[in-house]
Amino acid sequence: MTEPLYRMVYRKVIERIADGTYPPGAMLPNEFELAADLGVSQGTARKALSSLEDRAIVQRRQGKGTFVILRTPENSLFHFFRLRTKTGEQVTPEPHTETITKRKATAAERATLFENPSHVFEITRVRSFEGKPLCMEQSVVPSELFPGLMERAPLKNALYVMFQQAYSCIIISAEEHLHASLADGEMAEFMGIAEGTPVLVSERVTRDLLERTVEMRKGIFVTEDLTYFVEMN
Amino acid sequence: MTEPLYRMVYRKVIERIADGTYPPGAMLPNEFELAADLGVSQGTARKALSSLEDRAIVQRRQGKGTFVILRTPENSLFHFFRLRTKTGEQVTPEPHTETITKRKATAAERATLFENPSHVFEITRVRSFEGKPLCMEQSVVPSELFPGLMERAPLKNALYVMFQQAYSCIIISAEEHLHASLADGEMAEFMGIAEGTPVLVSERVTRDLLERTVEMRKGIFVTEDLTYFVEMN
DNA sequence: TACAAGTATTCTTATATAAGTTTCAACGAG
DNA sequence: CTCGTTGAAACTTATATAAGAATACTTGTA
DSSP: OOOOHHHHHHHHHHHHHHTTSSOTTOBOOOHHHHHHHHTSOHHHHHHHHHHHHHTTSEEEETTTEEEEOOOOHHHHHHHHOOEEETTOOBOOOEEEEEEEEEEEOOHHHHHHSTTOOSEEEEEEEEEEETTEEEEEEEEEEEGGGSTTTGGGOSOOSOHHHHHHHHHOOOEEEEEEEEEEEEOOHHHHHHHTOOTTOEEEEEEEEEEETTSOEEEEEEEEEEOSSEEEEEEEO | OOOOHHHHHHHHHHHHHHTTSSOTTOBOOOHHHHHHHHTSOHHHHHHHHHHHHHTTSEEEETTTEEEEOOOOHHHHHHHHOOEEETTOOBOOOEEEEEEEEEEEOOHHHHHHSTTOOSEEEEEEEEEEETTEEEEEEEEEEETTTSTTTGGGOSOOSOHHHHHHHHHOOOEEEEEEEEEEEEOOHHHHHHHTOOTTOEEEEEEEEEEETTSOEEEEEEEEEEOSSEEEEEEEO
């Protein structure tokens, strides 16, 4: 019933990462220091750090130390952009067009996003791969959580890297719902593909370190040459 | 350089599950017994059991014991059948038609499947949900690994449950490649849907406890009312 | 039914050794 | 003297053992 100590350590470390005590990429105190600091034994601190590593919140390297995960364009893309070539290779899409607007949140957005925001930023991007239009992504985030976002345009390829660097908001997990559909007229024109092309539609909610739902994203993918890759364990 | 002890314990337990020493659903010896048996300390055995639990190979319950995972139609479906309703509820499809044939393996199948089989069983099933055709699945398995499979028809809804119960073959992981497509004439007729309906196509390879690729599966899903659910961590 | 005893696991602490990484001073070759 | 190598020291995490306390579950008994 009561929370195990290692769980408490786990939470405390997450708190400290979230409040900037341990900034992105920073080295954490070693196991003994952390243990002494929180009044537990080294083994208990170790167990907490291990599960933080399992969740990809920190990285540990023998002989070096424990570091807060640093989102790079590479690992962010690898983790959250699931399109692969037919042979399984990673795809690096090139940004194409980008628009950012601020608008009122829809009822669904207000209900889902963190702190029931009244206003959101909507970031729409078309990306291409090897010259062909590849996907259209529309990302919706609470405006209060990302002040000054519009002034940062044009945004980098990897949104989540920017979220971490500029806002200390570390994206940890996401849920996606996929379905097959046909490109309608508007969509086709926007992306530069033929109307009626089969497309993979994804609707994602994204959560950060503090389990806050910080993004809703809709993606339209052209999967003529590519596939969406899923692992099940 | 040398294999850690806990890793050895991990392997030994997997071996014993695979060779039937610990059959599906069976209780393993407790941590102290297992440790004594393999000549390690209880903490080391514990570490191995924990990682087996992380991989969903065993289930542990404080006060009860450690048990070999038992695939039930429920958990198998939950884990490997990813279609959900728009509100996120689990879907239980009803089997519709089923055909099993034995045939020569294609070059791709021979290259991918365990032990480069010359012959395979091909299980084709159409399933429906709430009266509507939902999906067509074509599962290909090496015939040598599943002797007498054809005599078992009609197969149950959950193939992997039967693999475990009848052949002690425990499915642990799978990789899937998804893309959007249009139902062609043959496909449409077979499933009872309109030609040109957008469908989600999945190509899966499935691995068992011993990391053997024991199945290749192609699925065609009608995602008009349903979505394919993916979690990213 | 309620309670107590027994069993099994988890949680926590403690200690020791192994093994990677970095730093830096000492040393030798040129 | 300068440069590069060597090696020790100090740091880190990783592995392993041992042992006691707390918690969860089962079962026997009143």
